[in-house]
Amino acid sequence: MDTCIDFTLPQGASGARLRQRFGAARAVWAAHAPGEVRAVLDAAEDAARAGAWCVGFVRYEAAAAFEPALATHAADGPLAWFAVYDEALPWEEGSTGDAAHVAWRSSLQREDFNQAMARIHEAIADGVFYQVNYTAPLHGELLQGSAEALFAALLRAQPGGYAACIDTGDEQILSVSPELFFDWDGRRILARPMKGTAPRGATPEEDEALAERLRSAPKERAENVMVVDLLRNDLSRIAEPFSVQVPRLFHTQALPSVWQMTSDVQARTRPGTRLADVFAALFPCGSVTGAPKVAAMRMIQALEPHPRGVYCGALGVLRPAGVGRMHATFNVPIRTLALRGTQAVCGIGSGITSGADAEGEWREWQHKRAFVERASQPFELLETLALEDGAWRHLPEHLQRLQDAARHFSYPWSAQVGQCLDELAAAHPAGLWRVRLQLDAQGRARAEAFACAPTLEPVRLQLAAAALEDRWTQGEFVRYKTSRRAHYEAFAPQDPAVFDTVLFNARGEITEGTRGNVAALLDGRWITPPPACGLLPGVGRAIALREGRVREGMLRLEDLPRVQAWAFVNSLRGWLAAELELPR
Incomplete structure (x- = not known):
């Protein structure tokens, strides 16, 4: 499987994207002990400054490489991994074989979730910390299809963020994260923490009302501000004096299944700052730890029995940006799967503050897992129509609803829809028929007609x-x-x-x-x-x-x-x- 990236360019033109794939790596660097992580980051940075492209990740469990007080479990893979490429190749849209089908099960029962919430609230009341990010993994089995097919389905389910597919040989990391960790051109750095979630509405009016409620909810705003304050403090460790700014607060971003709230924190880095220094100041991102970071991560280690892995770490690309210069963009790998053979893991979590309640957070987790449920089983869009004596009943309304669904699920719309309906109507000029119209993820339409008998009432x-x-x-x-x-x-x-x-x-x-x-x-x-x-x-x-x-x-x-x-x-x-x- 080729490594590929599909990243928003956060400091470029609106809507601009970096979409590249990569062939065989010239070299691979991996760190298996905390003392090796900085050397891997330095090597990747030097290679990018010399004109190469580097794609890789840093696991959440690498935190101790930058600050020994940050508690984690032992890692279940390399703490840092980067592949080096002489060139970036064009993105290719192609066939991925059989559609992916993954069966998921949750590792966390509701009773255990409630107990963890009670422990967190008790610690907040005792002043141990004021926010913690609590997560749990979903475990899945790939029953059909390939890692490429699953990544393609994930991209359709969660488009427009900071997506990457990395194959280390031992595992495949499939990330469609909507959250930017940092974008750094060697001088200016932008962080965009994501905190605050609401479901999407069933109608445009309800959707906008939910977005407005998210923007104005005291609990969500407090959660966002806590992380912004933490990021401001972290950035100040590498920033020029008085350069840390917050140009945007409480921005709501529409994702397919949820609204998310982000804020921007930016700064100018001090001359001589290295990539490893940026990680030492910021890693792990405060949006996936809580605050204060040391105390929050101790609670995470106590509550979560297994390592998080690449999930909640950092995943990104270093690209050349002129002679002796490079540009680094990393996501926070939420909405991210790790695949080993046919076994998949996907973390789900949320930030817990004193204003959070178990019922609301549990619902939020269900909303957040919607992206992986959408991608984990192939499906077609469907309309059931009445064809009576060769004439369609309420055809414009059905086509509009099908088109709305295609737009929502990023399914291409084609002229095949009208063509197959015309052919079906011509073949059934008399009688009442129940017609099943389907549109698949490739934009292929098909329709079938079934004789429809009258219904006796009541x-x-x-x-x-x-x-x-x-x-x-x-x-x-x-x-x-x-x-x-x-x-x-x-x-x-x-x-x-x-x-x-x-x-x-x-x-x-x-x-x-x-x-x-x-x-x-x-x-x-x-x-x-x-x-x-x-x-x-x-x-x-x-x-x-x-x-x-x-x-x-x-x-x-x-x-x-x-x-x-x-x-x-x-x-x-x-x-x-x-x-x-x-x-x-």
Whole structure:
């Protein structure tokens, strides 16, 4: 597997990227003991100043190489590793073979998470530290596909940051981190710590409201400011006097599954500063340790039983920048996987302050893991349409929804979509047909038609036996219709007499059915749950709202005995009278 990088250029033109791949390395330097780390960094810097490209990483466990008081576990690989290349090659978009499929399991149970949170809060109350970054690994098995295919899927799931794929021979590091550790041209240095997270909204209005809430939330702002203060202090160790500045605070950045808050801290470095000096001042980044750093890292070592590895360390590129000069850009390797054979590890975590609560942090972890869940199993975008006597029902609405999903998941849109629908309509000029339209990650479209019999009303509905987990109701595989439907299929009716199952979220709010939306007549008016409850807003639902037949309204489990009538709604079946059986 070729090493490659896809980095934002943080001090260049807006949107500019450094996208390169590398062939065979001229040399590889690795440090296996703390005393060897500085020498590896010096060698990489000297090679870049002499005109070479160097790509590599520093593990979180290398912290003691710069400050012996920084506690970590023993490393499970080289503390620092850099490969040297005589040239950078053009980025290539190519076939990666079979799509990757990874099965993940969490190493941390909710009860253990709650206990760790209690320990952290007790230490904060005792004045040991005021913030700590707590993490745990997800463990996965690569069931299908290659490391290249998995990296390509990760890039689609988390585009636009500081991505790199490194193959050391023993392991592959696949990083799609959105967080800049530092960008240094030998004179000016920029750090961009990332602290503060919120989920993306189900509608543009809700999305903007969540972003604004993140920007203004006291807990999130306090967490961000703590890290900014730590980075200011760290940078001052290598900065010219009075040059440390914070030109931007509380900037919200939209990622596919979450909003993140960043701030900029910059400075001018003192003449003679070396790359190893930069690491000695900043490493590990305060956003993944907490503050004060020494005390926070002691707590991390006590709470986390295994080494973090490259996750939460630093990964980056040194490139030539003129005679005797070089430019270094490193990410903080969050949203990063380590792959050894078929075994994968991906860390997930968050910063804990006195204002954090276990329930909120646990939800944040679920949001953060969405990127790896999206990348770990191939899926297609999906629309179900009605074709009646050769004419499409609500075609513009379906195409718009499919196009919105393609934009969200970075799937290419092609003319194939219209072509395959035209061909299908021409082949089925009479009768009612259920059409399944799918679009894959390469922009290939296909459509199939199935005979559709009339539905006898009222249809029978059942209530789900348990709540749909937050990671689904608050995730993108509910907001957008795809072929990844295991979370729906788990609740599908087993009794052929039952038409569909009515779902609800962990807050006890009704959401939707497994096959369409629902509406209820409550207190004399028809209501349908809003997208914020965690549901796919169907085309049939949109039509009913537009016609004024129904309005959005919250419907909770305790309201069900008062519901006077039910309806099932989707584009294929229309508005169907329904009956819901309540559990006794």
